[in-house]
Amino acid sequence: MQNIESILFEPVGCLAEFPSGPFLEAASRLFDRKKQVSQSGSRAYWHLLNLVESGDRELDESERRILDESEIQAASEATVYEDVTPALGELKSMGVKLFIASSLSRAAVARFVERNSLSSFFAGVWSTDEGDGRKAAPLRAAISASAVAPGRILFMTDTLEGLKLAQSAGVQPILMMNDPDEARRLSMHGPSGGIVSLHELPDFVRLVAAQNAGKSGAHS
Amino acid sequence: MKNISIYRPTSIEEAIQILSKHGTEAGVYAGGTDLLIRLKNRLVQAPTYLVDIKRIDNLRYIREDAQGGVQIGAATKIAEVANSELLKKKYPMLVQAVNMISSPELRNASTIGGDLLQEVWCQYLRGGYSCWRNGGHICYGAIGDNSYYHSAMGGRLCYAVYPGDAATALIPFDARAKLATPVGMKELSIEQLVPGDMMVDGRIQSHVVRYNEILTEVVIPAPKPGTRASFEKLRPRGVWDFAMASLAMAMQVKGGTIEDARVVFGGISGKPLRETAVENALKGKTLGPGLADQALSVALANAAPLKYNATKIDMARGLLASGLVKLSTASAVA
Numbered sequence: 001m002q003n004i005e006s007i008l009f010e011p012v013g014c015l016a017e018f019p020s021g022p023f024l025e026a027a028s029r030l031f032d033r034k035k036q037v038s039q040s041g042s043r044a045y046w047h048l049l050n051l052v053e054s055g056d057r058e059l060d061e062s063e064r065r066i067l068d069e070s071e072i073q074a075a076s077e078a079t080v081y082e083d084v085t086p087a088l089g090e091l092k093s094m095g096v097k098l099f100i101a102s103s104l105s106r107a108a109v110a111r112f113v114e115r116n117s118l119s120s121f122f123a124g125v126w127s128t129d130e131g132d133g134r135k136a137a138p139l140r141a142a143i144s145a146s147a148v149a150p151g152r153i154l155f156m157t158d159t160l161e162g163l164k165l166a167q168s169a170g171v172q173p174i175l176m177m178n179d180p181d182e183a184r185r186l187s188m189h190g191p192s193g194g195i196v197s198l199h200e201l202p203d204f205v206r207l208v209a210a211q212n213a214g215k216s217g218a219h220s
Numbered sequence: 221m222k223n224i225s226i227y228r229p230t231s232i233e234e235a236i237q238i239l240s241k242h243g244t245e246a247g248v249y250a251g252g253t254d255l256l257i258r259l260k261n262r263l264v265q266a267p268t269y270l271v272d273i274k275r276i277d278n279l280r281y282i283r284e285d286a287q288g289g290v291q292i293g294a295a296t297k298i299a300e301v302a303n304s305e306l307l308k309k310k311y312p313m314l315v316q317a318v319n320m321i322s323s324p325e326l327r328n329a330s331t332i333g334g335d336l337l338q339e340v341w342c343q344y345l346r347g348g349y350s351c352w353r354n355g356g357h358i359c360y361g362a363i364g365d366n367s368y369y370h371s372a373m374g375g376r377l378c379y380a381v382y383p384g385d386a387a388t389a390l391i392p393f394d395a396r397a398k399l400a401t402p403v404g405m406k407e408l409s410i411e412q413l414v415p416g417d418m419m420v421d422g423r424i425q426s427h428v429v430r431y432n433e434i435l436t437e438v439v440i441p442a443p444k445p446g447t448r449a450s451f452e453k454l455r456p457r458g459v460w461d462f463a464m465a466s467l468a469m470a471m472q473v474k475g476g477t478i479e480d481a482r483v484v485f486g487g488i489s490g491k492p493l494r495e496t497a498v499e500n501a502l503k504g505k506t507l508g509p510g511l512a513d514q515a516l517s518v519a520l521a522n523a524a525p526l527k528y529n530a531t532k533i534d535m536a537r538g539l540l541a542s543g544l545v546k547l548s549t550a551s552a553v554a
Contacts (some may be wrong), residue, residue: 001357175358180527183363193357200377203419204357207377210422 013042020044026070071108101142251330288442294333313449317389340380373489376417388486392470416491463487465535
């Protein structure tokens with residue numbers, strides 16, 4: 001792995017535990033999907049994204065409003081993981097450029113970032129609106145804006161969709177191993193790495209740098 | 221097994237020169253009971269150049285020093301430690317602990333230095349998985365079967381437990397380690413030697429010994445007056461296995477009152493876990509009924525078990541309770 005210069009975060013499941021309810025509710029109202037998916041906020045979020053992106057039909061204005069409101073509600077109820085703030089602070093002090101690359105709307109991301117006082121950590125925020133699309137679009141926009149070679153960028157994800165997205169964009173997908181059973185399943189799909197807690201991320205960056213420095217790093 | 225080259229230096233200085241030349245591609249070879257298995261299992265991290273230190277004079281001894289402590293050469297066999305009359309007399313708890321390391325055959329081959337610095341025995345690492353210690357960037361133990369070889373006290377990228385028994389049993393005696401380095405000798409406490417999951421020379425390892433340093437000696441201070449000590453180890457079988465949980469304790473007792481205490485858990489964390497909260501709770505207390513409850517009320521408060529290993533914490537707490545009962549009735553060894 002090349003030295004890591006930038007890290008992209010999808011807030012859902014990587015920075016915070018988002019409630020699944022608003023996403024499931026929107027899926028039900030917009031697509032009449034009663035199917036019960038996982039109670040995981042991440043999986044509910046990607047389930048909704050897959051429905052929106054399925055290409056069956058365009059959402060009209062009122063439907064888009066339902067979608068936006070569900071995302072804002074989820075962002076308002078999300079619980080930031082306790083290790084996020086110290087880890088982001090340490091990474092920023094190490095000179096790693098941090099970005100949000102999310103398929104949430106601009107309003108939902110802004111609500112999440114402001115409510116949790118996270119704005120100072122990020123060099124840029126790329127939502128569906130800035131990226132002009134969902135899934136790959138904000139990721140590609142953030143990669144372009146970072147001015148960093150994709151191989152030197154990590155994308156944190158806890159879903160198969162996120163993993164595939166990162167692989168298709170040429171960045172290094174890193175599993176957030178929130179649920180061990182799910183993470184074990186996802187580890188079969190070729191992630192570049194995985195961490196149990198965000199507090200490990202600065203060590204991740206340092207270790208890769210030490211390995212690349214001819215294995216001559218000093219004690220830490 | 222990959223192709224390897226073996227050097228057989230006859231002095232520490234020569235060995236350090238060879239290690240310095242080859243960097244992390246080289247490794248010290250003494251007993252071989254860890255190193256050769258890593259080679260046999262074709263681990264990416266296994267060294268290509270082995271520096272056999274067995275021809276170096278004066279690394280294999282057990283002797284009393286002028287202060288009444290004991291010095292053990294790093295290449296001394298575990299069996300020699302286990303059978304030493306001097307150690308039986310001065311530190312019976314240490315002898316008890318090393319007698320529970322692995323099997324008689326392996327104790328005859330392995331060295332005290334190798335036991336202290338051995339690689340973790342996580343089944344994913346030893347099975348060749350591309351984990352943090354083997355060229356990869358993920359810990360499979362954190363998401364797989366972590367019932368035996370993994371930490372119940374959190375981790376730092378790697379979640380394997382530190383497997384050695386000798387370090388756990390040496391820490392209560394405030395033992396120290398001497399290292400030969402390219403710029404001379406240095407000395408560390410055993411706690412400093414194996415602090416768990418460190419990034420050293422671009423690698424994750426349990427100890428802080430750099431690629432061109434050699435552990436040469438373990439020094440145990442003279443036992444303090446009124447010392448009582450115990451070692452207990454729970455493992456899946458009565459022999460051979462690593463600890464599911466272990467506990468080494470030493471106390472200085474005067475007139476029934478605990479003046480000082482050392483409490484060190486093994487098999488539950490990435491390092492021999494010195495539990496200072498329990499030590500502080502014990503100081504000034506009187507040995508007797510009720511002591512275990514007080515100790516247990518503060519023990520292992522930072523436990524963070526993985527999915528399958530919460531039982532390690534229960535085992536460790538059980539060892540603490542039974543160890544305190546045992547020490548309450550034990551007699552002093554010094």
